[in-house]
Amino acid sequence: MDSTEKQDRRERAKERREKRRQEISLIRSIPYSDHQRWWSAETIAVVTGANRGIGFEIAHQLGLHGLTVVLTSRETAVGEEAAKVLQEGGLNVVFHQLDVLDQESIDSFCAWIKENYGGIDILINNAGFNHNIGSENSVEFAEKVISTNYVGTKNMIKATIPLMRPNAAGARIVTVSSRLGRLNGRKNRISDDEVRHQLEDVDSLSEELIDATVNKFLEQVKDGTWTSGGWPQNNTDYSLSKLAVNAYTRLVARDLADRPEGEKIYINCYCPGWVKTAMTGWAGQVTPEEGADTAVWLSLLPDMRVSGKFFAERREIHF
Ligand code: NDP
DSSP states (O other), X not given: OOHHHHHHHHHHHHHHHHHHHHHHHHHXXXXXXXXXXXXXXXXXXXXXXXXXXXXXXXXXXXXXXXXXXXXXXXXXXXXXXXXXXXXXXXXXXXXXXXXXXXHHHXXXXXXXXXXXXXXXXXXXXXXXXXXXXXXXXXXXXXXXHHIIIIIHHHHHHHHHGGGBOOOTTOEEEEEEOOGXXXXXXXXXXXXXXXXXXXXXXXXXXXXXXXXXXXXHHHHHHHHTOGGGTTOOSSSHHHHHHHHHHHHHHHHHHHHHTTOOTTSOEEEEEEEOOSBOSGGGTTOOSBOHHHHHHHHHHHHHOTTOOOOSOEEETTEEEOO
């Protein structure tokens, strides 16, 4: 493809993005009708890493829809401050400390939830970390990236599944992932076809396989061989952490699929787009408000039946 064709393609993609942004902005202005609103002020939504960025906006929008939002943050002072902003706006938001990498913090959070609310209806796994900004590709913090994004998300899913309250509309888990973690992305993917096929096959997918994949990468980071390991070339540690999150979403959806009506738990992940937050050095294309939208939409979908899928801009996309 020559450079003019590339330029045209980029222009067309930009136009499509802009059109979709406008469509969503229009759809968002239409309120949910009474028969669509399966939730109430007693519906409990927990958001991780909600002291700033996309997580804060998800908490904000769920609060505007009238749910009780548990805004969590690993640092108490900043979390309380963030919750206060939303409370002062009249929203039903409570704060609790939660570090998704600290099992003691998770346990005490879950005990508090049980005692105060009996359980939860919606979990948003938003907490995340990326060291690189732009086209940098340092793996200096690979362990922290993989553990925050993948292990932290896994910790929260495991801890909260037993807390999910029975509900005719189904409980929901939504994880903020990224298109960078696509298994079959055009440009940024694991080069080994066999590894990709293994991770794609949901029937044989296992936590051990996903763990082994990320651990192999971390070992190669330690011994300095990761650059020739066939890993995604762009934001390698981060891309792999989100690839693991996506695979884990499909795995958990498979394992939860047999739950009876009334006790269903739907689990999905989504890409918020390239968002202007601290993580991107505020260099993204969309606002946190727009980046939060698909999480809120998935959390509230009336007649929810979809699980184990990947979304962006309120549409399903390929893993
Ligand atoms: P921010 O850096 O603004 O927010 C990240 C949040 O995660 C912060 O609140 C941070 O807390 C929290 N966090 C980090 N580690 C932990 C932990 N161990 N326990 C609890 N909370 C933790 O970034 P964004 O808002 O942009 O990112 C939110 C999510 O969106 C992430 O999962 C990210 O990967 C994803 N995403 C973002 C994109 C973007 O373009 N911005 C694109 C695709 C996905 P603290 O303030 O204490 O550090």
